[in-house]
Amino acid sequence: EVQLLESGGGLVQPGGSLRLSCVASESTFSNYVMHWVRQAPGKGLEWVSVVNAIGAGISYADSVKGRFTISRDNSKNTLYLQMNSLRGEDTATYFCAKEGFSSGRAGGVHIWGEGTLVTVSS
Amino acid sequence: DIQMTQSPSTLSASVGDRVIITCRASQNIDNWLAWYQQKPGKAPKVLIQKASVLEGGVPSRYSGSGSGTEFTLTISSLQPDDFATYYCQHYVRYPITFGRGTRLEIK
Secondary structure, three states, rough: OOOOOEEEEEEEOOOEEEEEEEEEEOHHHOOOOOEEEEHHHHHEEEEEEEOOOOOOEEEEOOOOOOOOOEEEEHOOOOEEEEOOOOOOOEEEEEEEEEEEEEOOOOOEEEOOOOOOOEEEEO | OOOOOOOOEEEEOOOOEEEEEEEOOOOOOOEEEEEEEEEEOOOEEEEOOOEEOOOOOOOEEEEEEEOOOOOEEEEEEHHHEEEEEEEEEOOOOOOOOOOOEEEEOOO
């Protein structure tokens, strides 16, 4: 079973930028649809973005559209989330996750990383 | 966007109890619904997809039902390992949305 490991979290000032990475343990990564999901401290889950296996089909939550960019490098088994114009409400643990099932138009995830904490504060 | 409403937000129960968590979608999502369990400090774990399909390795005391806009997650006989927070999530189309969660605590 593939394992996912996120990195790149940390403390950033409002208006700043950060890039998260998620490395998969297997080269079959290139076959997977991948998601980012976040969770603010003590709060529920919020879906952030999805990218298909070849990096072409991309969607974002309205809350991050225009500020965040999802991408992937299949040669490095790595998923990215470039986060710009960060706000306090972006403070959360960010999970990368592998899609495990689908309706054909969207999917749910069945393998998650451990998450990386992003704190936006001055 | 489709809103997912879970109830109750908190549920107190005892080992051996049967519990039911409800999830309501603001629009028809057919049976494109998943249930997740999350324990403190851990990533969520998927329990059920397509409203009623148990994921591999999930105990049979868990079951899901419903279609359209009304769904339930039932745990037939609570075990100590079941005390956690549960989320529903639709995946009929993007954006995917989750319910706000149901915290299942020991009475």
